[in-house]
Amino acid sequence: MTMVYTLKNGKTFTFPSMFVNPQNPRDVESLWKSDEEFGLPHIDGILVNMIDFHEVYGKLALDSQPILSQEKPSLREKIRIIDPSYHVLLTGAMEEKARMLTTGFFDKKIEKATKQIMHTKLSPSDKTRIIVNDIYPNLTVKPAIDFLVKNKSDAIVSPCVNLSSKRWFGKQVDKAREMLMDTRALLTTSYKAYSEKHDLMNIVTIQKDVVTERNFATLFRLLLCNDPDQVGIRVMGIQESDTVFLDTLFAFIRQFNLFMRLREKRTQIPIHLVNIDEIGYSGYCNGVVNIVSPIASNPYYKFSSTSSDEDRDMSGRYYHPFNMNYPYLSTITKLPCSCAECKRFKQVSAIPVEYRPTFRRKHWLRVKDNEIQQLRETPARLDVALRDKFANSMRVGLVAYIPASPIFNTFEKER
Ligand SMILES: [Zn+2]
Numbered sequence: 001m002t003m004v005y006t007l008k009n010g011k012t013f014t015f016p017s018m019f020v021n022p023q024n025p026r027d028v029e030s031l032w033k034s035d036e037e038f039g040l041p042h043i044d045g046i047l048v049n050m051i052d053f054h055e056v057y058g059k060l061a062l063d064s065q066p067i068l069s070q071e072k073p074s075l076r077e078k079i080r081i082i083d084p085s086y087h088v089l090l091t092g093a094m095e096e097k098a099r100m101l102t103t104g105f106f107d108k109k110i111e112k113a114t115k116q117i118m119h120t121k122l123s124p125s126d127k128t129r130i131i132v133n134d135i136y137p138n139l140t141v142k143p144a145i146d147f148l149v150k151n152k153s154d155a156i157v158s159p160c161v162n163l164s165s166k167r168w169f170g171k172q173v174d175k176a177r178e179m180l181m182d183t184r185a186l187l188t189t190s191y192k193a194y195s196e197k198h199d200l201m202n203i204v205t206i207q208k209d210v211v212t213e214r215n216f217a218t219l220f221r222l223l224l225c226n227d228p229d230q231v232g233i234r235v236m237g238i239q240e241s242d243t244v245f246l247d248t249l250f251a252f253i254r255q256f257n258l259f260m261r262l263r264e265k266r267t268q269i270p271i272h273l274v275n276i277d278e279i280g281y282s283g284y285c286n287g288v289v290n291i292v293s294p295i296a297s298n299p300y301y302k303f304s305s306t307s308s309d310e311d312r313d314m315s316g317r318y319y320h321p322f323n324m325n326y327p328y329l330s331t332i333t334k335l336p337c338s339c340a341e342c343k344r345f346k347q348v349s350a351i352p353v354e355y356r357p358t359f360r361r362k363h364w365l366r367v368k369d370n371e372i373q374q375l376r377e378t379p380a381r382l383d384v385a386l387r388d389k390f391a392n393s394m395r396v397g398l399v400a401y402i403p404a405s406p407i408f409n410t411f412e413k414e415r
Pocket of ligand 1: 337338339340341342343363364366367
């Protein structure tokens with residue numbers, strides 16, 4: 001079962017779809033090498049968070065011409081999206097906040113309030129009070145939209161505050177809605193011509209504590225408030241061991257699909273799950289069309305004390321293609337995988353130490369590309385194929401999130 005979604009500018013992604021989220025120069029290098037050496041024909045897009053823009057996006061060299069003409073689809077033709085990621089400014093680590101302040105999106109008042117949060121010992125609730133009272137009134141969408149247009153993001157991702165606090169939920173939703181509506185207003189005025197050729201995508205970042213049944217309807221309305229072409233949800237705080245929450249999350253997405261179908265305007269909008277690992281595969285059977293994953297690194301934890309490449313991912317973790325888990329490379333002797341990278345070395349000891357970070361990434365990219373291909377081409381129904389894959393892995397618990405009656409969000413978008 002496959003279904004092709006076409007963006008307004010003609011680029012496409014295919015259900016079940018996966019985008020990757022490069023976060024550092026090593027990720028970019030691995031992407032390019034993989035692209036040139038064996039291609040990644042089934043990975044349909046790249047999403048770059050604003051905080052990583054300068055380290056990553058320019059180095060993708062997406063507009064340069066290939067030296068040799070390539071027959072297979074190249075990274076250059078993939079969907080590329082810049083996510084303003086305002087949640088990093090508001091609730092990121094200190095070093096991340098500081099980097100967000102260098103984007104030029106934020107004025108002096110925001111800078112002052114942000115520094116106040118960074119350098120004083122305040123309770124989380126007091127910090128949120130400062131964010132709501134001193135940062136929200138000064139947050140605008142235009143600088144980010146200007147930037148996305150200038151840098152050719154294939155979809156306009158509206159900046160938006162994240163929903164992180166039960167106590168401040170109402171105020172956070174109000175501000176988020178205001179920003180999403182402001183983006184729509186810009187796209188119908190200043191950027192009218194541009195918006196006719198580019199999708200509007202909302203990516204809303206939500207802390208898992210506020211994804212509760214009583215908030216579902218509020219969240220659905222928020223996600224659709226500005227009539228977007230695509231909707232992305234980034235849930236923070238996911239833990240695979242928290243089965244109660246994962247049940248709630250997938251119920252949320254299933255009901256969101258239903259909510260869209262019952263609206264007056266019955267268009268079905270693609271749902272993206274942003275910043276997720278293999279858990280996202282279960283999402284495909286709950287109405288998710290595309291997942292966005294960081295490259296060979298754990299999406300749910302960040303080590304924020306320093307910012308060197310390797311500290312920002314699970315250093316030395318190797319994706320096991322059958323077990324679907326991430327053992328340390330040092331615990332493996334013989335490589336259990338038949339991808340081009342693993343075939344080259346066969347034994348872990350044969351991989352030069354300095355090459356291992358690139359090796360892990362290229363292996364991950366190759367295996368992921370292959371997994372997506374298998375899921376697309378499975379002769380069985382996707383939910384059956386996935387259940388089988390999980391059941392034969394070390395992550396058999398993920399079977400529980402594949403519903404008996406799966407929901408595939410495979411409605412061709414009308415233009
Ligand atoms: Zn491999």
